[in-house]
Amino acid sequence: MASKKRQEKPFNSLFAGALAGAIEGFVTYPTEFVKTQAQFAASQGQKPPGPIAIIRNTLAQNGFRGLYAGCSALVTGNALKAGVRFLSYDSIKLAVADSKTGQLSLPRSIAAGFLAGLCEGAFAVTPSEAIKTRLIEDGKRPKAERHYNGLISGSAAIIRKEGISSIYRGLGPTMMRQGANSAVRLTTYSALRTIATKDGRKPGAIETFAMGSIAGIVTVYTTMPFDVVKTRMQSERASQYRGVVDCAVQIAKNEGIRNFWKGTTPRLVRLIMSGGIVFSIYEATLDALNALENKVDKDIKPKVKETVSTK
Template identity: 40%
Template sequence: MSHDDSSTPAIVSLLAGGIAGAVEATATYPFEFAKTRVQLREQKGVPTPRNPFLVVANVYKTEGLAALYKGCSTLAVGSVAKDGIRFLSFDYVKETFKDPETDTLTPLRSLGAGMMSGIVASLLAVTPTERMKTALIDDARTEKRFRGATHAVVTVWKEHGILGLYRGFAGTTLKQAGATAFRMGTYNILKDYERTRQIPQTVVTNFANGCVAGIVTTLATQPFDTIKTRCQSSQGASTVEAFKSIIADYGMKGFWKGTSMRLGRTVFSGGILFTTYEWAAALLNPAFAKAKQKVPI
């Protein structure tokens, strides 16, 4: 978003966001896998280590490299839709909210724009893909009845209907609304601050801003993420049941289970996501501008 946001066509926001989402999800998936494993209920006699690198190493030794990417295709496809929709809706809402004189948003309006785009993304893309990703990871360590992502979707649909794909919608939407508010909002606040101070926008500043946004997002929204994971396990649970089970298993500190794993991912994912978005948008903008000029009026 260091480029001129007002000149970014909707199709560029959508495509650049989708590309960024796919790259980010694939590059950081082992951390997402480790975080999800930790948040699911432990098997008796098999305690889960807290160190994300240890979780990844143990799974690699016992189950192989393929196990670390269980559910990755579902998340990657979902991330294309999620981040495409998220950047598109954020850019649209931001244009509506911004002060036309300063061409910037207040910090509160930046957070509000991010929250609205998070709700839209949760409804249209995030909840069903997160549900299937979590179910695949949980199933791989317990019943092993899903043969793959497609088989998991078909099985859940047959057993529970469309509501089965939206299991954990409340927790996911709360998480997405909060996460997108803090991630997109923090990034936009930093960019506006840098613009007013005439700080050059480079790959380094984009990556650093994304990392900061990732840290803020993780610390602010971890409880929602833990509840969502419990809701979306292979057996499933309501938001209330998930809340109660976390309290019963770990007490209040259980809501912050997997924070170190998620930080390991979101710090880098924020940097990767926004840097890739800026690169893709800068690449696509001239291409679409040229194409538009060639279209006869």
């Protein structure tokens, strides 16, 4: 499958991706909260409560704001993550596209997506999700017993107490998860977009949302084991594992293979919404930026010509 090479400016890719990531992170955060809570329960040997039970208990104990515990870390990280992802992917795919046809083959698209995912995993996702995971854990405690008061103070407290390495726990599985996520998600979306635009037309907003949602569904089922291992390695109980491989082996041995897909439902809901929101906002923002640049060019060029002619 090939896709047409689109030459997006680096700033446009970064800005559009960051805006899309921030909005998507805030809108879908409650599903991330529910998924993480289910994975915590499983790691403690408990039968994970269902999504409805988690939401009901959280609302009863902490109110609606409880569903957004750790939200600031994820929204900030999501904006940075999406910005890095689209900037990396757009840059890499232009570099590896066929020099004659300007097209991107399926293997090259997968490679570009995987490399973009590794970049976002290292520079954005690992620190933000490590902090988010700890803030969610802390939010389960009674208010009087909580250690952190928010993103900034919580981040400072974690680093001060445990060192900078504490927010890079799970770097390996996080990079692998993000590499797999981006390879699957971006390639699936690019393939669908190629099909939708093969006659030269531009997909509408609903069609773009649908393509992004489908890409999210495919991503969930293929990458969920990475997400489970990542969450365990970033929790307060991470010391019980000797490393990523040991963590995966213990989960498979003590809890069963099916536990690698624990929390799939809330993550599925999130990535269906996420895919639709991110790609829709990303494409709309790029269109708006391009339209603005074209308008500025039209406004400037006549003035330049007029200045030249008067001389």
